[in-house]
Amino acid sequence: MERLQDKITVITGAARGIGRATAEKFAAEGATVIIADFDEKTGLATASEIAESGANVDFVKVDVSDESSVGNLFGMIEQNYGRVDVLVNNAGILMDSTLKKLDSEKFDKVISVNLKGVFMCTQAAAALMDPEKGGVILNASSVVAHTGNFGQTNYVATKSGVIGMTKVWARELGRKNIRVNAVAPGFIKTDMTEGIPDKVMDMMLQRVPLGRMGESTEVANAYLFLASDEASYITGATINVDGGTVT
Numbered sequence: 001m002e003r004l005q006d007k008i009t010v011i012t013g014a015a016r017g018i019g020r021a022t023a024e025k026f027a028a029e030g031a032t033v034i035i036a037d038f039d040e041k042t043g044l045a046t047a048s049e050i051a052e053s054g055a056n057v058d059f060v061k062v063d064v065s066d067e068s069s070v071g072n073l074f075g076m077i078e079q080n081y082g083r084v085d086v087l088v089n090n091a092g093i094l095m096d097s098t099l100k101k102l103d104s105e106k107f108d109k110v111i112s113v114n115l116k117g118v119f120m121c122t123q124a125a126a127a128l129m130d131p132e133k134g135g136v137i138l139n140a141s142s143v144v145a146h147t148g149n150f151g152q153t154n155y156v157a158t159k160s161g162v163i164g165m166t167k168v169w170a171r172e173l174g175r176k177n178i179r180v181n182a183v184a185p186g187f188i189k190t191d192m193t194e195g196i197p198d199k200v201m202d203m204m205l206q207r208v209p210l211g212r213m214g215e216s217t218e219v220a221n222a223y224l225f226l227a228s229d230e231a232s233y234i235t236g237a238t239i240n241v242d243g244g245t246v247t
């Protein structure tokens with residue numbers, strides 16, 4: 001039997017990067033995958049490429065930081081699928097600035113996508129989870145939640161906040177048979193990390209015991225494990241997928 005057979009799964013920010021790799025793995029394990037992303041063109045292309053394998057894949061355009069957009073997404077899911085089994089809150093953005101230069105607009109923008117977006121999607125998805133079947137909510141944190149990072153006041157605030165919310169929701173939703181966990185990736189090869197200058201990258205890699213960047217599929221493997229019944233007694237946890245960076 002496939003590990004996510006018949007599961008209705010929603011993955012935000014799955015048009016590319018780690019979200020896309022997770023969508024591919026979930027689809028290969030029998031899940032129905034709803035790709036919920038801001039980028040319509042890439043999202044539709046990703047959905048149709050994954051669907052070529054015979055998987056059941058849908059694309060819905062959403063801005064996770066916009067309450068009515070999140071309402072439309074989950075309203076459509078309720079109408080078309082009736083429930084949600086797994087939500088992966090993967091969508092996230094960076095707007096780096098040192099403390100001295102950070103303005104409140106950049107601060108608010110990153111908070112609204114990476115933190116408020118996770119809250120709004122989780123609230124809507126949890127309401128559509130069936131206590132009989134159980135549900136899973138997975139949140140994208142980051143190693144920088146544990147270590148801090150130069151120039152990332154706003155981003156680190158969100159990624160640490162996500163770990164806190166994960167623990168709160170594990171306590172609140174456990175009785176409803178909903179498990180809530182976070183994944184904290186290290187330096188993963190995606191568009192998000194492509195712009196990092198070579199010199200900075202070399203410095204970062206010196207802090208990675210495995211001595212290399214991670215692949216999106218290596219993070220997707222952690223999401224797959226946590227989404228599956230193999231993780232049936234794991235909730236409130238944060239799994240680092242970082243080559244040993246946080247040790």
Ligand code: NAP
Pocket residue numbers: 012013014015016017018019036037038039062063064065089090091092093113117140141142143184185186187188189190191192193
């Ligand atoms: P990515 O390649 O930048 O992809 C993120 C996707 O999310 C994009 O398709 C993006 O669409 C979408 N998105 C952005 N804002 C959105 C919004 N408001 N509503 C809906 N979708 C939105 O990112 P990634 O590197 O795969 O990272 C995925 C997650 O892992 C993020 O939460 C990130 O913080 C976390 N993470 C990544 C790393 C890493 O090294 N890559 C490390 C630690 C944690 P647009 O293209 O239209 O913006």
